[in-house]
Amino acid sequence: MAQRAIREYDGKALFAKHWNEYFSGFEYGFQSVLVTSGDELKAKAKEHGFEWLSQKPLVVKPDMLFGKRGKNGLVLFKVEKPGDVTLEDAAKWIDEKRSHETLLISGQEGMLTHFIVEPFTPHTQDQEYYIAATTVGEDDVLYMSAEGGMEVEEGWSEKVTEAVIPIDLNDDEISHLIRANVPQDIPDEKKEVFITFAKQFYKFYRDLNFAYLEINPLVIIGNDMHILDLVARLDDTAGFLMKDKWGDIEFPTPFGMENKSPEEEAIAEADAKSGASLKLTILNPMGRIWTMVAGGGASVVYADTIADMTNVSELANYGEYSGGPTTSETKFYAETIFDLMTRRKDPKGRDKLLIIGGAIANFTDVAKTFTGIIQAFEEYADKLKDVGIKIYVRRGGPNYEKGLKDIKEAADRLGLYMEVYGPETHVTDIVRMAIEGDK
Numbered sequence: 001m002a003q004r005a006i007r008e009y010d011g012k013a014l015f016a017k018h019w020n021e022y023f024s025g026f027e028y029g030f031q032s033v034l035v036t037s038g039d040e041l042k043a044k045a046k047e048h049g050f051e052w053l054s055q056k057p058l059v060v061k062p063d064m065l066f067g068k069r070g071k072n073g074l075v076l077f078k079v080e081k082p083g084d085v086t087l088e089d090a091a092k093w094i095d096e097k098r099s100h101e102t103l104l105i106s107g108q109e110g111m112l113t114h115f116i117v118e119p120f121t122p123h124t125q126d127q128e129y130y131i132a133a134t135t136v137g138e139d140d141v142l143y144m145s146a147e148g149g150m151e152v153e154e155g156w157s158e159k160v161t162e163a164v165i166p167i168d169l170n171d172d173e174i175s176h177l178i179r180a181n182v183p184q185d186i187p188d189e190k191k192e193v194f195i196t197f198a199k200q201f202y203k204f205y206r207d208l209n210f211a212y213l214e215i216n217p218l219v220i221i222g223n224d225m226h227i228l229d230l231v232a233r234l235d236d237t238a239g240f241l242m243k244d245k246w247g248d249i250e251f252p253t254p255f256g257m258e259n260k261s262p263e264e265e266a267i268a269e270a271d272a273k274s275g276a277s278l279k280l281t282i283l284n285p286m287g288r289i290w291t292m293v294a295g296g297g298a299s300v301v302y303a304d305t306i307a308d309m310t311n312v313s314e315l316a317n318y319g320e321y322s323g324g325p326t327t328s329e330t331k332f333y334a335e336t337i338f339d340l341m342t343r344r345k346d347p348k349g350r351d352k353l354l355i356i357g358g359a360i361a362n363f364t365d366v367a368k369t370f371t372g373i374i375q376a377f378e379e380y381a382d383k384l385k386d387v388g389i390k391i392y393v394r395r396g397g398p399n400y401e402k403g404l405k406d407i408k409e410a411a412d413r414l415g416l417y418m419e420v421y422g423p424e425t426h427v428t429d430i431v432r433m434a435i436e437g438d439k
Contacts, residue, residue, distance in 0.1 A: 003211040003233040003272055004251040007063045009034040009116045011232035014208065018245065022204040026197060027224045032118045034063060037098065038091030041117060045087055053087050056119040060090045062097070063116040064255040067231065068300060070150055072104050074112075077120055090117055105300055107283045107318040108256030121226045123219045125149075129186075130160065131198060132214035132231075133205040135275045136324045140165040142178060142202050144194075146185040148217025148228075153297040157360060159183075165202070175199055193220060208245055209238035211275065256281065263336050267319070270332060276325035278333055280317060282340065287316025288350060289434075290341045292334060294358030294369070294395065295322045298427065302357050305428040309435050316341065324364045330372030338376055342383040351388040351417075353434045356407075360396035360423050366403035370395075374410040381414040390437070391416060392430035396423030 009032055015023075016030035031052055035041045045053035060076040061069050069075050076093045078084045094115050103109045128148030134141055142163040145152055152159055163181035165174055178198050186194050197220075205213045212233040219226035234242075236251065260268065267280040277296065289306055293299040299320040306315050317340070321333050341352055356373065377384070393407060404420050411418035421430060 003274065004236040005065045005231075005233045005254065006249060007034065007065070007114065007116070007252060008061075008230045008232075009063050010249055011213075011230045012227055014232075014246070015204075015227060015230075017247070018204065018208070022207075023197070023200050023225070025223060026200075028227070029224070032116060035094065035115055035117060036113055038093075038095040041091045041094060041115075042087065052119060053117070058085045058087065058090045058117055059120050060085075060093055060115055060117050062102075062112045062255070063114045064112065065252060066104060066106070066108065066255045067296065068105065068150075071300070072102075074102070085120065104256070105304065107281050107303065107315070110256040112255075114252075121219055121228060123221060123226070126187075127219050127221055128217035129194065129220060130214075130216045131201055131218055132212070132216070133202055133210070134212045134323065136164075137275075138167065140167065140202070140206065142181075142198065144181070144183055144198060146183040148219075152216060153295075154359075174202065178202065190220065193223070197225065209235045209242055211235045263340060267333065267336060270329060274323075274325060274329055276321065276323035276329060278319075278321050278325065278329065280319035280333075280336065282317050284313055284316050285340060286344070286347075287314055288346055289314045289353045289355065290316045290337055291318070291355045291357065292337055292373070293320055293355070294364060296320050298357065298359045301428060302355060302431065305431045306355075306435075309431060321369070322358075322364065325369060325372075327368050327372040327375070330369040331375045332372075334373045334376035335379060338380040338384060341389075342380060342387050345387045349388075351390050354389055354391045355430060355434060356391065356393040356395070357427070357430055358395050358397075359427050360400075364397060365399050366395050366397045367399040367406060368403075370403035370407045374407055377410055377414055377416065381416060384416060389416065390434065391418040392421075392434045393418060394421045394425055394427065394430045 012030060012032055015028060019028050033044050033050065035044060044050050062074050076085060076090065097112045101109055102112050130145035130148045130152050132143040142165060143160050145160045147159050161181050161183050163177050165177055169177065179195055182191060182195050182198065210232060212231065214231040215227050217228050219228055261282055264280050264282060267278050271278040291302055293302045299318060303315065303318050321330060346352060391411065393404065395403065400422060404422055408418060408420045419433065
């Protein structure tokens with residue numbers, strides 16, 4: 001499977017194009033435009049069918065394949081007085097954001113060129129839900145939550161239920177499986193609506209050959225469905241089959257990746273072929289602190305913590321491996337990191353620090369991924385010792401006890417300095433331990 005990310009706008013347009021075929025009983029008032037400048041937005045407002053741009057309060061976001069837009073201060077809207085965001089405000093904001101380079105908290109940097117503009121949707125927090133689907137191994141997995149928004153990932157294990165759907169189930173079996181795993185905290189009067197939509201959502205995901213599809217939040221008001229934020233990746237190996245359903249879909253280059261290094265290109269290529277998520281951005285190849293972080297949310301937290309506790313120039317890279325990567329995929333990812341960090345010693349003769357961190361995994365087998373890291377250690381042990389390295393590990397999740405035991409035994413056998421901690425240790429405490437211990 002070659003996963004290719006598409007813009008939020010294009011994902012929503014696919015929903016709109018096929019809505020009547022897949023989502024019987026529900027309404028989706030698709031109103032959305034994709035523009036590259038304020039002038040283009042104002043010109044669009046004069047076209048027939050887009051009068052709403054001048055008549056409704058608006059929300060504006062970059063649409064360039066990166067998340068955490070709210071945390072990066074890149075969403076224009078007003079909750080208290082949504083009418084304050086007019087067409088003129090939106091156009092001015094777009095032109096200001098596209099006039100200079102933007103630096104994300106992830107370390108990615110580049111020019112903002114594409115923006116999605118939509119009407120503001122008034123709603124309450126209890127009308128927000130979360131739903132997503134992807135492939136893990138040989139099965140599909142449907143994720144559902146009675147809560148939506150930015151905090152879902154941080155409380156994943158408590159807030160999200162998972163329905164593992166083998167590919168050979170019939171429609172009745174799929175329906176039963178979804179019903180059995182629907183979040184219990186969805187109000188009774190909304191439960192049947194959510195279950196029906198979840199079944200339709202999964203069929204849409206499967207029939208259109210998505211590799212990953214997430215709505216967060218999905219706002220349900222009666223039978224009206226409002227897709228506020230969407231992330232989507234398509235399996236482009238099915239492109240020849242999906243020409244009519246997909247239309248002339250675009251696979252843009254992710255933000256900040258226009259001039260990638262060979263190593264970043266290699267990881268991006270591996271990511272495109274994987275059902276997991278593999279990301280790498282080299283911030284400073286001379287940096288002393290390197291990270292291998294499991295999870296997109298955790299990667300932001302670790303980067304922020306390192307930047308808070310030491311000079312940000314010390315942070316060498318930013319990235320993640322998540323979504324259940326295979327042992328071989330994890331080995332390749334680790335080897336890429338180890339190769340980069342062993343090319344030169346620290347100019348001041350200090351040990352380099354490797355942080356292998358993450359929150360508590362949702363479905364990733366920790367022992368399986370750690371086997372890949374151990375195999376990479378075996379290849380690079382001598383080089384790692386030659387440049388001088390201290391390794392700090394913190395992980396939790398399925399099979400984590402075996403994973404931690406195996407990686408510590410491997411480090412001792414190979415003569416690598418390593419401290420290992422489980423979920424009883426705070427998620428970023430190893431950053432403090434590494435920096436304070438180094439001092």
